[in-house]
Amino acid sequence: DSGVTQTPKHLITATGQRVTLRCSPRSGDLSVYWYQQSLDQGLQFLIQYYNGEERAKGNILERFSAQQFPDLHSELNLSSLELGDSALYFCASSVQGGRDSYEQYFGPGTRLTVT
Amino acid sequence: ELKVEQNPLFLSMQEGKNYTIYCNYSTTSDRLYWYRQDPGKSLESLFVLLSNGAVKQEGRLMASLDTKARLSTLHITAAVHDLSATYFCAVDPGNQFYFGTGTSLTVIP
Numbered sequence: 001d002s003g004v005t006q007t008p009k010h011l012i013t014a015t016g017q018r019v020t021l022r023c024s025p026r027s028g029d030l031s032v033y034w035y036q037q038s039l040d041q042g043l044q045f046l047i048q049y050y051n052g053e054e055r056a057k058g059n060i061l062e063r064f065s066a067q068q069f070p071d072l073h074s075e076l077n078l079s080s081l082e083l084g085d086s087a088l089y090f091c092a093s094s095v096q097g098g099r100d101s102y103e104q105y106f107g108p109g110t111r112l113t114v115t
Numbered sequence: 116e117l118k119v120e121q122n123p124l125f126l127s128m129q130e131g132k133n134y135t136i137y138c139n140y141s142t143t144s145d146r147l148y149w150y151r152q153d154p155g156k157s158l159e160s161l162f163v164l165l166s167n168g169a170v171k172q173e174g175r176l177m178a179s180l181d182t183k184a185r186l187s188t189l190h191i192t193a194a195v196h197d198l199s200a201t202y203f204c205a206v207d208p209g210n211q212f213y214f215g216t217g218t219s220l221t222v223i224p
Contacts, residue, residue, distance in 0.1 A: 002157070033212070043203060043214035056211050090157060102165070104148075104212075106158040 003027065004093050004107035012113045018079040021110045025072055025093030031055070032074040033094070033104060034066055038087035049074055081114045088112075117142045119206055121215035128194050129223050136218045138187040138204035147180050147187045148205040152217075158203065162189075194222045 003026035013019055025032050034046040036059075045058035049068035060066075063081075068074040078085060088111050092104040118141040128134050138147070149161040162171045164180035164187060171178050175198065177190045187204055199222045204215045 002159075035212075042216055043205075045212045045214075048211075058211050092158075102146075102163050103160050105160065106150075108157050 002105040002107065004091060004105050006089075006091050006107035006110050008110060009108065010111050010113075012115060013081060014115055015081055015083060017081050017114075018077065019081065019112065021076040021078070021089055021091075021112075023074045023076070023091030023093075023107055025074070025091075026105055029093035029095055029105070030072065031094045032068055032072070033092040034060075034074070034076050035090040035092065036087045037090060037109075040084075046076070078112070083114050086112055086114045117206075117208065117213050119204060119213050119215040121202075121204060121218050123218060124216060125219050125221075127221045127223060128191075130195055131193050133193065134191050136189040136191070136202055136220075138189070138215050140185050140187075140204075140206045140213070140215075142185075142206070142208050143182070144185075144206040144208040145182055146207050148207070148212075149178050149187070149189055150203045150205065152201045152203065154201075161202075191220075194220075196222045196224055198222050 005024045007022045030051045033048045037043045046060040047066050048056040052068050066076045088109045090109045091107045094104045120139045147164045150158040152158050162178040167182040169180045175192045180187045201217045201219045203217045205212050
């Protein structure tokens with residue numbers, strides 16, 4: 001158990017809908033990262049937050065957005081869902097962000113199925 | 116675009132044998148990460164390599180980093196069935212993480 005929690009574990013929804021994935025980092029970790037894993041595109045970095053502020057952005061679609069709250073939990077919002085958004089979404093946390101970040105601890109993931 | 120290539124993509128090896136997984140990347144990065152993923156599970160951090168020439172070992176796994184060649188290796192010694200998993204390398208050239216395609220390892224008794 002990495003200490004990173006993600007909810008829900010599974011999510012099934014229809015195209016065009018909007019969902020919110022939630023992540024709680026390990027106690028004391030200030031940085032949260034979001035990743036998408038699919039068979040087509042492998043593991044892709046989406047976005048990173050550090051202590052409430054966006055730190056880095058990767059291959060995140062405009063239909064997706066994220067935020068980190070004062071209690072350091074983070075939410076990833078996916079809207080206007082398409083079949084191709086079906087994937088496993090991981091959250092990870094680390095003590096610091098940027099070049100000082102070393103090891104990341106991954107949550108169990110949320111499996112999103114869009115029908 | 117930054118590329119992180121692993122080879123082989125699939126590896127089937129017998130217990131007791133040695134093998135090496137290679138990770139090549141296309142941009143300057145002085146840190147490299149190795150992760151393990153079991154089927155249907157999350158990623159588990161194996162090694163963090165922070166400088167040229169870094170070598171780390173844990174059990175039957177040893178990872179090394181050559182930043183000049185932009186190459187990392189994950190060497191498996193005397194493989195056992197429990198090592199069957201998918202192994203990913205990732206680089207961090209600056210605030211982003213780029214993952215390799217993964218190497219699916221199956222250790223056959």
